[in-house]
Amino acid sequence: MNGYNTHFNKKMDNIMLAFFYVIMIFGCEKNQNKITVSVDYINTKAVSIGFESIKSVGGFNVFVEGNKDIPVLGDFTSKGDKHTFFSIIPFAANQNYELRYDQEFVTQFTIEKFNVEDAPELLAIYPSKDTVPENLLKMYFIFSRPMQEVESALNFITITNTTTDTEESIFLKLEPELWNREHTQLTLWLDPGRIKTDLIPNKEKGLPIVRVNTYEIKILESWKDYNGNNLGKEYTKTVYALPGDYHKPILADWEISSPKSNTAHPLYIYFNESLDAILAKEVIYILNSDKEVVAGTYKLTNKETVVEFYPKSNWEKGNYILEVESKLEDLAGNNLNHLFDVDLKEGHNQDDTFTITTLNFAVN
Known part of the structure; x- marks a missing residue:
């Protein structure tokens, strides 16, 4: 009997050891799955997060709390079990985020809000003029600081x-929205499907804006920057819709006012119509007689009908070339090569070939 009891006790001891071993393993796995996120700040901007996990970083994504569809844009880096996520734009202050693995919730973290006295500003809305063609293609909104993308800009x-x-x-x-890398410039397109003739949205709804109508665009004060600060005020822009623009920009119609040599006076280029405010500063170049790009800065004035070029050094006497990329557009999206709204049924080919157009001028 004693031998039986001894055998039974040893068996029970083995069972208990196995049970405690399973509990210990389960506890270790649970601890390994428990992830703590640290937030890294640079000048009050939350730019990255760090965490440790034995899981492959490829399955992780970061989401705004409540949004499981569109992850925060950024890049992961790893060193062993230590992972870092660098957000393309700063995380939004006072906002909750979720770390997910293969869409399964892992943990949550909150971005701290720092006190910043001055409110962000809406510096400009382009086009800046208050009359636009009814086939206006896009608008730009320029802010003084990076803005949040927690909600849709609309x-x-x-x-x-x-x-x-x-x-x-x-x-x-659009998802994602068209922000620049610094998240200070937002591009909003008027629905192209409603602008292009004979497309279904155009037939069903017509143009987004209609000639002889006035539109009031309000930007709400509740829009926040990356640090959680509201715009200092509500902004309003009023535009009046004119008949559509169905003509390509023509360089031959431009006028150039040359400066005097041995000065740093600006070169004036008159478009004789309002052009795309962002493209106009990106696709125009000044070359000297050796075909070297002249360094300087561009400034748009007079409702984006004039560009002023300020050279970094004094002008030298001689011949110069004004080069313009064909993708330069007017307010209706017509570029130097083709109209935005082309009737393909009538055999009009939409030429997307990249070309350079030039104008010559002299500095005396």
Whole structure:
């Protein structure tokens, strides 16, 4: 009997050891799955997060709390079990984020809000003029500081047709939105499907804006920057829709006012129409007689109908070349090669070939 009890006790001891071993292993795995996120700040901007995990970094993504569809844009780096995620734009202050692995929730972290006295500003809206063609293609919004992308930008912009006293939805909702890398410049397209003739959206809804109508665009004060600060005020822009523009920009119609040599006076280029405010500063170059690019800065004036070029050094006497890339557009998206709205049924080919157009001028 004693031998039986001894055998039974040893068996029970083995079972208990196995049970405690399983509990210990489960506890270790649970601890390994528990992830703590650290947030890295640079000048009050939350730029990256760090965490440790034995899992492959390829399955991880970061999401704004409540949004499981679109992950935060950025890049992961790893060194062993230590992982770092660098967000392309700073994380939004006072906002909760979720770390997920293969879409499964892992942990949550919150971005600290720092006190910043001055409010962000809306520096400019392009086109800056208050009359636009009814086939206007896009608008630009320029801010003084990086803005949040927690919600759609369209949640902070309202459009009212004051002629008919109706709210309008003229902008195309894009995901992701078209921000520059610094997140200070937003590009909003008026729905191209409604602008291009004979497309279904155009047939069903017509143009986003209609000639002889006035539109009031409001940018709400509740829009926040990356640090959680509201815009200092509500901004309003009013535009009146003119008949559509169905003509390509023509360089032969431009005028150049040359400066005097041995001065750093600006070169003036008159377009004789308003052009795309962002492209106009990116696709125009000044070359000297040796075909070297002249260093300097560009400034758009007079409702984007004039560009002023300020050379870094004094002008030298001689011949110069003004080079313009063909992708330069007017307000309706017509570039130097083709119209934006082309009737392909009539055999018009939309030439997307990249070309350079030139004008010659002299500095005396």
